[in-house]
Amino acid sequence: MLPETSLRGTLLAATVALGLSATGAFAQQEPCIGNSVAVTGPAAFSGQAIKLGAEIAIDEINAAGGVLGKKLKLIQYDDAGAPPRGVDNTRRIALADKCIAVLGGFHSTVALAQVDPIHEIGIPYMGVWAANTKAIENGRDPNFMFRISAKDKWVARFLVDEALKVSKSGKIAFFYENTGWGNGALPDIKAALAAKGKELAAAETFNWNDQDMTPQVIRARDSGADVAIVWSLDREANQILRSMDKSSWKPTIIGAWGISGNLGELAGPLANGVRVMQTYSFQTEQSATGKKVLAAIEAKTGIKDPKDIKAASGIADAYDAVYLLADAIKIAGAYDWKKVQAALYEVSRDGLVAPYKPAFDKKDPERQDALLPQYYLLTVWHDGKLIPFKGSPYDK
Known part of the structure; x- marks a missing residue:
């Protein structure tokens, strides 16, 4: 008898073969x-x-x-x-x-x-x-x-541009999750910074469900960075914010949209001022x-x-x-x-x-993506709500 994993693989292959052989029937x-x-x-x-x-x-x-x-x-x-x-x-x-x-x-x-x-x-x-x-x-x-x-490649450029606008030291730290999403973003962030003649001051990674980011935060703080780009989900970003608070480090934080779900609920007031890239908001002036x-x-x-x-x-x-x-x-x-x-x-x-x-556009590999980066939107957490950055209390 085949081991369970081998049997499962054989059955799966058979299912695919059946589907592919029946292409005519599925026309x-x-x-x-x-x-x-x-x-x-x-x-x-x-x-x-x-x-x-x-x-x-x-x-x-x-x-x-x-x-x-x-x-x-x-x-x-x-x-x-x-x-x-x-x-x-x-x-x-x-x-x-x-x-x-x-x-x-x-x-x-x-x-x-x-x-x-x-x-x-x-x-x-x-x-x-x-x-x-x-x-x-x-x-x-x-x-x-x-x-x-x-698209992460374009998001990285968007976040780097925003980070350099607010950084006084020109030093940027990057926190990213140890997954295909996070690891894939690291070269995109480095490339976006390199295009501006910059390098990361610190690059710190973590795993899902990590409860304490203090070591990573301290290293990033000691690098002299005054802006942190965060590439994570809400639950880990919550731990990053708590570790920053414990370490008395208050950089400007700008994140990919993994922190757009319930960070305000998890982190409470610590989330106030955290900027997040989005593609849309129903709080701006709406079209028909x-x-x-x-x-x-x-x-x-x-x-x-x-x-x-x-x-x-x-x-x-x-x-x-x-x-x-x-x-x-x-x-x-x-x-x-x-x-x-x-x-x-x-x-x-x-x-x-x-x-x-x-x-x-079939001729351009980048254009399997329909949404171009000029339509990305900057939002910010404020009192548990994600609101447009423009016109917010942080837009100074």
Whole structure:
């Protein structure tokens, strides 16, 4: 008898082979989008936001008659931030549900794990949160991984620019988690600084669930850095802030959007003034589309104050992602993976987050990302809420 791990691998290979051999039978996919996101665990807020944004877009599209005469449906799966579950969900969405596309979630570790099954099967993937550069710039041709979200390579440049604006010493420290997301960001941050003629004063890493960052904080403090770029999730950023407080070090803190979920709740007043890159806020002046989405959020959740909306970027990115997929299906003229993948390069529309004209460019590997960095937004934690930095108490 085969060991359990070998048997599982054999069965999985057989499933993939069956799916690939049945490509002809799958030429007409179903009018559904599979959503593999974290709806449990510490990043559950992200999955809930993505689900909400996708559902609002699908409701609007279906109210207008659907796509090619069919109503769209969202099929929800939980990956809990675990790469193996993300892989399993991808296969289930494609081979069992036969959906036209996969929506990707919060964790870059999951997105990286999905690259292989996405291309083995040939189903379009649309990322709406995970920002790892190589998940999308993966060297595949044709490339089935698309994204409407931030990209770490561009985020690094954005954060470095903001850091150098406020630094008096020109010395920047970098705190990053020891994961595919964090480790992938280190060379991006170094490259962004090198382009400005600078080097990191300190680079400190940590693991998920670490409870004390004091040694890392002290080394960064003693480097002379007066700005800290933080590349982490909320729970670890909370520990970084507490260690900074204990070590009497108060640098300006600027973070990637892993700290945009519940840092204000975890860290309390220590989070005040922590700046965070985002792609969208419902607290700025809203377009007609933004007002319509706000009304839908209130109808679905009861939330009336935009300040109480969590993970606005996840909602908005998912909303636009569904519309771009719907446009591609219309251009393709069929619910067919290959045709929709090719049609995505022809999509052009004014979205909620940004104009996408065109959304993607097949000739440019960087342009499997639809959201360009000029549309990134700086926000800041204040009294437990994430608010636009412009006009905030910290905008001096």
